[in-house]
Amino acid sequence: MKPRHVLFALAALGVASISHAAVSPVLVIHGGAGVIKRDMTPAREKAVRAAMTRALQDGHARLEAGKSALDAVTAALTVLEDDPNFNAGKGAVFTHDGRNELDAAIMDGYTLRAGAVAGVRRIKNPIVLARAVMDRTPHVMLSGDGAEAFAQSIGMRLVDPSYFRTGERWQQLQKALQEDAAKQPHADVETARHFGTVGAVALDAQGHLAAGTSTGGMTDKRWGRIGDSPLIGAGTYANSGCAVSGTGWGEFYIRTVAAHEICMKVTQMRVPLKRAAAEVINQEIPAMGGNGGAIALDADGHISIPFNTDGMYRGWIGGDGVPHVALYGDEDDGTAELPQPAPAESIAQP
Numbered sequence: 001m002k003p004r005h006v007l008f009a010l011a012a013l014g015v016a017s018i019s020h021a022a023v024s025p026v027l028v029i030h031g032g033a034g035v036i037k038r039d040m041t042p043a044r045e046k047a048v049r050a051a052m053t054r055a056l057q058d059g060h061a062r063l064e065a066g067k068s069a070l071d072a073v074t075a076a077l078t079v080l081e082d083d084p085n086f087n088a089g090k091g092a093v094f095t096h097d098g099r100n101e102l103d104a105a106i107m108d109g110y111t112l113r114a115g116a117v118a119g120v121r122r123i124k125n126p127i128v129l130a131r132a133v134m135d136r137t138p139h140v141m142l143s144g145d146g147a148e149a150f151a152q153s154i155g156m157r158l159v160d161p162s163y164f165r166t167g168e169r170w171q172q173l174q175k176a177l178q179e180d181a182a183k184q185p186h187a188d189v190e191t192a193r194h195f196g197t198v199g200a201v202a203l204d205a206q207g208h209l210a211a212g213t214s215t216g217g218m219t220d221k222r223w224g225r226i227g228d229s230p231l232i233g234a235g236t237y238a239n240s241g242c243a244v245s246g247t248g249w250g251e252f253y254i255r256t257v258a259a260h261e262i263c264m265k266v267t268q269m270r271v272p273l274k275r276a277a278a279e280v281i282n283q284e285i286p287a288m289g290g291n292g293g294a295i296a297l298d299a300d301g302h303i304s305i306p307f308n309t310d311g312m313y314r315g316w317i318g319g320d321g322v323p324h325v326a327l328y329g330d331e332d333d334g335t336a337e338l339p340q341p342a343p344a345e346s347i348a349q350p
Contacts, residue, residue: 023301024319025063026203027072029055031086032196033247033293036311036327048085049325052315055079056323059200064321069202069210069243070108070131077104077127077214080198084166086313087196089125092164092216094173096180100164102216103230104130105141109209109238116141116230122148122158127214129156130230140232169219176220197229199245201238201297209243209299211236211259218250228253233260241267241299244277247312248292252285262296272341273297277304302341305333 031052040048059076063069081089092100104126105116115134118141123129129151133142142150148158197215204210213236215229227250228235235246237259244259253259258280265276277296285292286308293307295314305314307329314333315325326333 023203023207023299025060025069025072025205026297026301026303026316026318027056027059027063027076027200028202028295028297028303028305028316029059029076029080029198029200029314030245030247030293030295030305031080031198031313033291033307033309033312034196035309036313036329038328040327044085045327047083048313048327051080051083051085052313052325053323055200056315056317056325059202060317060321060323063202063204066205068206069204069208070106072202072204073106073200073210073212074127074131076200076202077198077212078125081125081127081214084168085196086198087169087216088198088214089216090164091166091169091196093169093196093219095217096173096177096220096222098173100161100216101221101224102126102164102214103226104212104214105230105232105236106130106134106212107210107232107236107238107243108134109211109240109243110206112239114140114232114236116232116236117147118143118226118230119224120144120147120151121161123151123156124159124163127212130212130214132156141230143226164216169216172219180220197235197247199229199236199247199295201243201245201295203243203297203299203301207299209238209240209297211238211243211245213245213247215247227251228258233257235259237263239263239267242273242276242296243298244294244296246281246292246294248281248285248294248307248309249290252288252290253292255288256280256284258285258294262294266298273302274304274306274341278306281306282308298341300341303335303338305335 059072084091107114242263324334
């Protein structure tokens with residue numbers, strides 16, 4: 001048995017020893033929250049659902065093979081970064097200066113190790129580089145040219161910045177620039193704040209959790225703006241009892257330290273996962289003027305997917321290997337029938 005002072009030290013880090021029954025591996029993903037209405041073309045909707053399904057299947061295959069939650073998160077997010085329907089990797093939105101600047105982070109809940117990159121322009125899969133920062137450097141976050149120099153030093157091939165460009169994202173920027181020139185507020189919320197960030201959280205067969213997030217940021221962003229996605233604790237966080245990836249108006253996720261706040265409620269205050277996530281995403285952030293969503297997973301395999309926007313690209317896959325994908329706010333994502341976390345008072349204290 002661990003000495004009492006060791007348990008207190010672990011608890012302070014959010015890694016308190018909690019006894020959990022054996023659970024099946026679980027993977028949950030998101031592809032952004034925002035103005036997602038039922039006016040998508042059938043072809044676009046089919047492509048988004050197919051990409052989400054591939055991401056779930058690729059990540060789940062790693063879990064079924066006994067790989068780590070980190071491997072599942074990396075695999076799932078790589079699929080979404082490669083798909084132009086999402087604001088991450090290829091298909092990232094443009095800055096005010098007409099560039100694509102990419103951010104990503106990943107965190108291992110078992111060890112609290114983490115890696116992140118910000119403002120990179122030539123990295124095909126930022127989540128892979130974030131994983132390398134965690135695994136191969138003593139640092140947590142690298143940015144811009146330095147992050148790309150590190151990528152080259154470990155043999156990662158850089159791509160031409162034109163790789164990330166899509167016509168749709170370019171037109172979103174042109175519309176925003178026209179509104180800027182006319183000193184008009186951005187009438188189109190999707191143009192002003194595109195919520196297409198991708199994220200994943202996973203629980204592996206060893207009971208370990210991981211979280212990852214990747215994004216192109218905001219359309220028309222200026223001055224090297226960095227949002228919450230690559231900031232450990234804000235848009236991405238995992239410990240031994242909880243993993244969270246957020247998507248939404250990043251400034252508010254930073255100010256509330258949203259992902260960390262959810263996990264501290266779960267692991268330290270013993271708040272059930274769904275309540276903890278809803279309190280932060282649907283109460284604290286909107287009270288400050290922000291919006292968005294998140295995916296959260298606890299060490300017992302409970303899932304929470306709160307959001308306060310019209311819709312959210314979301315999906316999950318459990319022990320039966322069946323992928324569940326939903327896009328719209330009124331669409332059943334299959335989580336309602338899952339076992340719910342125990343009330344706070346019935347959870348054993350460490």
